[in-house]
Amino acid sequence: MPDITEVNTLLDNMVQSIQSELQARQIADPLMIGIHTGGVWVANALHQRLGLKEDLGTLNITFYRDDFTRIGMHPRVEPSSLPFAIDDRHIILVDDVLHTGRTIRAALNEIFDYGRPASVMLAALVVRSGKELPVCADIAGTQLDLAEGQHIKLNGPDPLSIELQEGK
Amino acid sequence: MKQQDIQLDSQGRLRHFLTIEGLKKQILIDILDTAENFSTVGTRNVKKVPLLRGKTIANLFFEASTRTRTTFELAAKRLSADVINMNISTSSTTKGESLLDMLRNLEAMHCDMFVVRHHSSGAAHFFAKHVAPHISIINGGDGSHAHPTQGMLDMFTIRRHKPDFTALRVAVVGDILHSRVARSQIHALNTLGVPEVRAIGPRTLIPAEAESLGVHVYHDMKEGLRDVDVVIMLRLQRERMQGALLPSENEYYRTYGLSQKKLALAKPDAIVMHPGPINRGVEIESSVADGPQSVILEQVTNGIAVRMAIMSMVLGRPSEEQEAD
Numbered sequence: 001m002p003d004i005t006e007v008n009t010l011l012d013n014m015v016q017s018i019q020s021e022l023q024a025r026q027i028a029d030p031l032m033i034g035i036h037t038g039g040v041w042v043a044n045a046l047h048q049r050l051g052l053k054e055d056l057g058t059l060n061i062t063f064y065r066d067d068f069t070r071i072g073m074h075p076r077v078e079p080s081s082l083p084f085a086i087d088d089r090h091i092i093l094v095d096d097v098l099h100t101g102r103t104i105r106a107a108l109n110e111i112f113d114y115g116r117p118a119s120v121m122l123a124a125l126v127v128r129s130g131k132e133l134p135v136c137a138d139i140a141g142t143q144l145d146l147a148e149g150q151h152i153k154l155n156g157p158d159p160l161s162i163e164l165q166e167g168k
Numbered sequence: 169m170k171q172q173d174i175q176l177d178s179q180g181r182l183r184h185f186l187t188i189e190g191l192k193k194q195i196l197i198d199i200l201d202t203a204e205n206f207s208t209v210g211t212r213n214v215k216k217v218p219l220l221r222g223k224t225i226a227n228l229f230f231e232a233s234t235r236t237r238t239t240f241e242l243a244a245k246r247l248s249a250d251v252i253n254m255n256i257s258t259s260s261t262t263k264g265e266s267l268l269d270m271l272r273n274l275e276a277m278h279c280d281m282f283v284v285r286h287h288s289s290g291a292a293h294f295f296a297k298h299v300a301p302h303i304s305i306i307n308g309g310d311g312s313h314a315h316p317t318q319g320m321l322d323m324f325t326i327r328r329h330k331p332d333f334t335a336l337r338v339a340v341v342g343d344i345l346h347s348r349v350a351r352s353q354i355h356a357l358n359t360l361g362v363p364e365v366r367a368i369g370p371r372t373l374i375p376a377e378a379e380s381l382g383v384h385v386y387h388d389m390k391e392g393l394r395d396v397d398v399v400i401m402l403r404l405q406r407e408r409m410q411g412a413l414l415p416s417e418n419e420y421y422r423t424y425g426l427s428q429k430k431l432a433l434a435k436p437d438a439i440v441m442h443p444g445p446i447n448r449g450v451e452i453e454s455s456v457a458d459g460p461q462s463v464i465l466e467q468v469t470n471g472i473a474v475r476m477a478i479m480s481m482v483l484g485r486p487s488e489e490q491e492a493d
Contacts, residue, residue, distance in 0.1 A: 060205060062205065063219050064217065064218060068480075072485050073480055073481050073484045079204060079205040081208070113213065113216070114212055115213055
């Protein structure tokens with residue numbers, strides 16, 4: 001298993017992958033959107049390292065979750081903020097952990113309620129096993145094979161560190 | 169006590185929303201915070217989120233209303249719920265028994281929520297008491313008792329401009345006797361920790377028990393407005409007025425109407441609110457209603473986000489069996 005506690009190294013890897021991906025797709029000025037809460041922390045770090053000109057967008061996918069009637073409302077999350085028009089723009093969507101794919105499904109639905117982007121690529125700090133929807137990351141800091149009860153927790157925002165939790 | 173308990177489930181979460189009286193401060197804060205999240209939905213391309221997809225909400229309006237019914241309808245639609253509006257003539261349903269019959273009929277349509285507005289105080293409680301357990305009731309205004317969603321949208325509007333409730337002096341001006349809005353506002357302001365709430369109006373329009381609601385009563389408007397941060401004007405409810413409570417509208421305007429001159433006694437950055445509809449030249453001068461300190465139209469906009477928050481909190485509770493496993 002790779003050393004997951006060194007978040008900085010993972011971020012550096014991601015920056016490199018993002019740059020070569022942008023180059024391959026001939027994208028000059030992408031927008032970046034982070035998913036609350038951990039995804040925003042990771043996105044902030046990437047945004048800084050990449051020196052993107054436009055402000056970071058943030059998404060709170062609470063209103064698009066598929067388990068709303070099971071878990072109810074969480075009022076204390078920051079609202080979504082996309083301080084730019086997304087029509088015809090290339091978007092880098094950032095989350096901390098890609099697990100089942102359900103969060104990304106919700107995030108894509110929300111993004112499309114703001115407009116029609118030219119493309120969306122997905123960057124995740126950790127891609128773990130347990131996929132339930134056909135969602136893959138274009139950029140991954142690291143890949144982990146975890147048992148069902150194990151969870152990855154990102155602590156932050158400063159400094160960022162990853163913790164492996166043994167679940168119930 | 170019983171009336172307060174009926175709107176909470178066994179976990180202390182909102183299952184109906186009938187009155188602000190007796191609710192804990194944290195629930196009110198949760199409503200305001202959730203509404204803050206919803207407020208961005210109205211500014212987007214697609215003004216809709218899929219949260220209540222598949223839910224059915226019936227607006228049961230036994231009393232005429234434009235603003236409240238429309239904003240409830242918009243709130244439900246922006247949450248992707250299906251909405252039916254029923255304007256029910258008051259004459260056919262003045263007895264409890266026919267209300268119950270109507271309730272059974274509506275239940276048979278598999279609705280999830282009723283928004284009830286009724287001219288009788290206690291109507292929403294009556295519905296909540298008798299409705300099938302899977303249905304939630306929202307009080308859209310009952311008699312002169314409560315209008316809790318209006319109260320909350322007013323708190324939301326105040327917080328947007330004056331974030332610290334514990335540093336505020338708020339004046340509620342006008343016909344407090346007949347105003348369910350004022351009652352809900354006063355309960356909310358007290359619960360949220362506003363140290364000084366003033367009720368300003370003529371003796372005939374301030375209820376005898378006003379002081380026990382936790383307000384300071386003023387009959388002289390100039391005195392009452394001095395140094396307040398928020399001025400809430402109430403509509404003179406002519407249709408509810410019986411007998412000679414007022415000499416004339418003209419005299420009322422001179423004494424209790426909010427003019428530029430009287431507003432100057434409040435703090436320079438005071439905001440002016442009104443639940444609508446406005447009687448221009450009766451309780452408020454036109455130039456004040458349209459002036460820079462007025463947030464009256466913001467109240468209308470905020471009403472949608474606040475009602476979205478309340479509807480989704482009430483309908484989004486995990487069922488209690490699921491909680492158990």
